[in-house]
Amino acid sequence: MSPQKVEIFKSLQDWAKDNILVHLKPVEKCWQPQDFLPDPSSESFHDDVKELRQRSKELPDDYFVVLVGDMITEEALPTYQTMLNTLDGVRDETGASLTSWAIWTRAWTAEENRHGDLLNKYLYLTGRVDMRQIERTIQYLIGSGMDPRTENNPYLGFIYTSFQERATFISHGNTARLAKEHGDLKLAQVCGIIASDEKRHETAYTKIIEKLFEVDPDETVLSFADMMKKKIAMPAHLMFDGRDDNLFEHFSAVAQRLGVYTAKDYADILEFLVARWKVGELTGLSGEGRKAQDFVCNLVPRIRRIEERAQGRAKHAESMRFGWIYDREVVL
Ligand SMILES: [Fe+2]
Numbered sequence: 514m515s516p517q518k519v520e521i522f523k524s525l526q527d528w529a530k531d532n533i534l535v536h537l538k539p540v541e542k543c544w545q546p547q548d549f550l551p552d553p554s555s556e557s558f559h560d561d562v563k564e565l566r567q568r569s570k571e572l573p574d575d576y577f578v579v580l581v582g583d584m585i586t587e588e589a590l591p592t593y594q595t596m597l598n599t600l601d602g603v604r605d606e607t608g609a610s611l612t613s614w615a616i617w618t619r620a621w622t623a624e625e626n627r628h629g630d631l632l633n634k635y636l637y638l639t640g641r642v643d644m645r646q647i648e649r650t651i652q653y654l655i656g657s658g659m660d661p662r663t664e665n666n667p668y669l670g671f672i673y674t675s676f677q678e679r680a681t682f683i684s685h686g687n688t689a690r691l692a693k694e695h696g697d698l699k700l701a702q703v704c705g706i707i708a709s710d711e712k713r714h715e716t717a718y719t720k721i722i723e724k725l726f727e728v729d730p731d732e733t734v735l736s737f738a739d740m741m742k743k744k745i746a747m748p749a750h751l752m753f754d755g756r757d758d759n760l761f762e763h764f765s766a767v768a769q770r771l772g773v774y775t776a777k778d779y780a781d782i783l784e785f786l787v788a789r790w791k792v793g794e795l796t797g798l799s800g801e802g803r804k805a806q807d808f809v810c811n812l813v814p815r816i817r818r819i820e821e822r823a824q825g826r827a828k829h830a831e832s833m834r835f836g837w838i839y840d841r842e843v844v845l
């Protein structure tokens with residue numbers, strides 16, 4: 514990114530302090546995984562675990578596949594912090610830098626770290642999933658990293674994170690809803706509390722892009738179009754368990770079928786962001802900027818048409834054995 518653009522992020526330091534850091538929750542006011550797990554020092558620990566396992570029995574295998582995939586995605590957090598620190602003008606230069614951007618990234622990471630931690634411990638206690646297979650998948654995934662094609666550019670980077678926080682908000686919200694439908698209210702609460710963090714993070718990242726639209730509309734709309742042309746790659750797209758070369762596609766197919774995260778959600782998120790940033794109402798853009806604006810604004814109906822056509826095609830039910838659930842078979 515040009516030094517002139519880097520300067521924009523430097524000049525937004527105080528703005529970020531007053532407008533972005535306020536979306537972090539003080540540690541003392543945050544929930545912790547232990548608040549939702551049996552207390553190992555308590556007399557009732559064994560009974561509480563028994564009860565948790567009893568509730569989990571009502572949850573189907575395909576639900577576990579999706580919840581495990583979501584948990585693995587959260588557990589690859591080192592990759593996401595690395596990604597944020599590739600971005601020019603906002604990266605944490607020392608590891609403990611006191612710029613607003615660096616403070617945000619570290620505290621965001623610390624908040625996110627509770628998500629994988631809680632889901633991992635919860636799933637472990639259910640006894641329904643093959644933890645060793647899951648742990649291998651996490652190790653592979655962190656080792657593989659990800660390339661969201663944000664090119665060290667915070668305009669692209671924060672568009673990506675705006676999209677992703679909303680995607681995870683939707684996904685955890687849906688696993689909460691399904692847990693409730695299967696009668697597991699405690700697990701519904703677990704997924705719901707994580708979804709509420711994602712929502713708060715979405716608010717912060719979309720506010721950054723809203724500000725960039727205000728100070729630099731041309732570059733911001735061009736970046737939005739660029740990111741959408743590249744398509745938003747999911748953070749765990751390089752997922753591998755040592756066996757299945759298309760593990761991410763298989764996991765995604767189950768998430769799609771259960772309605773946890775679908776092609777329709779992708780279009781809905783885009784539609785939401787276009788409205789949130791009032792992209793259609795931008796004025797004073799360059800010729801290129803206007804083209805990008807048109808592209809982004811016309812993209813939602815285009816994606817929806819493609820999605821409808823894909824849905825119309827006859828599908829035969831395929832199934833797949835997932836190592837995460839001891840090779841039990843699940844319909845894709
Ligand atoms: Fe998360």
Ligand SMILES: [Fe+2]
Pocket residue numbers: 625677678681710711714
């Ligand atoms: Fe998140």
